[in-house]
Amino acid sequence: xxxxxxxxxxDCAEGRAANLPCNxxxxxxxxxxxxxxxxxSQGPQxxxxxxxxxxxxxxASLIITEDRKSSTLILPHATLRDTAVYxxxxxxxxxxSKLTFGTGTRLQVTL
Amino acid sequence: xxxxxxxxxxxxxxxxxxxxxxxxxxxxxxxxxWYQQSLDQGLQFLIQYYNGEERAKGNILExxxxxxxPDLHSELNLSSLELGDSALYFCAxxxxxxxxxxxxxxxxxxxxx
Numbered sequence: 001x002x003x004x005x006x007x008x009x010x011d012c013a014e015g016r017a018a019n020l021p022c023n024x025x026x027x028x029x030x031x032x033x034x035x036x037x038x039x040x041s042q043g044p045q046x047x048x049x050x051x052x053x054x055x056x057x058x059x060a061s062l063i064i065t066e067d068r069k070s071s072t073l074i075l076p077h078a079t080l081r082d083t084a085v086y087x088x089x090x091x092x093x094x095x096x097s098k099l100t101f102g103t104g105t106r107l108q109v110t111l
Numbered sequence: 112x113x114x115x116x117x118x119x120x121x122x123x124x125x126x127x128x129x130x131x132x133x134x135x136x137x138x139x140x141x142x143x144x145w146y147q148q149s150l151d152q153g154l155q156f157l158i159q160y161y162n163g164e165e166r167a168k169g170n171i172l173e174x175x176x177x178x179x180x181p182d183l184h185s186e187l188n189l190s191s192l193e194l195g196d197s198a199l200y201f202c203a204x205x206x207x208x209x210x211x212x213x214x215x216x217x218x219x220x221x222x223x224x
Contacts, residue, residue: 103153
């Protein structure tokens with residue numbers, strides 16, 4: 001699976017959009033981009049995933065560049081409860097089934 | 112609530128001992144995964160079972176073993192415990208074999224003294 005690179009930390013004001021970038025320049029054509037988050041020491045929580053097209057669900061939006069070398073997770077209206085470590089993972093479904101977590105981005109949402 | 116349950120929540124034991132961590136997957140999920148999270152190593156995949164059979168192995172020590180039972184619950188056995196085994200152990204489950212939409216349990220915090 002391709003390596004991903006994320007900034008170690010970001011701040012966001014409550015109510016504003018949080019845009020979390022991820023670089024995956026070596027991603028292959030059949031690798032998906034998955035996002036998980038971990039709030040404090042709780043179990044990681046699945047957020048969203050995509051292959052080529054932009055995706056949106058009730059939690060977030062995922063924007064993938066046309067060349068697929070980077071992506072951005074958008075939390076449209078961040079709240080204090082969104083403070084967490086966010087992990088971007090490149091994953092090829094159907095073969096390896098392990099998730100390889102990097103160091104992620106620690107998002108701090110402030111008042 | 113992910114639907115994945117893990118017991119116990121906390122475990123304190125001494126070096127050299129053996130412990131068993133238990134996981135019940137979400138209803139309908141056939142795959143169970145085990146992960147270890149320590150301060151210095153981050154979240155690391157240990158092993159995956161699918162419908163009772165081992166499917167993938169990660170950085171799992173020989174002192175550790177796991178199994179998945181016919182009712183699909185899983186147990187992770189850790190033996191000859193060392194101080195460095197102190198960590199959070201997470202179980203996750205998914206419907207199929209090779210999906211990364213995995214649902215994580217609340218974890219078991221193991222402290223080895």
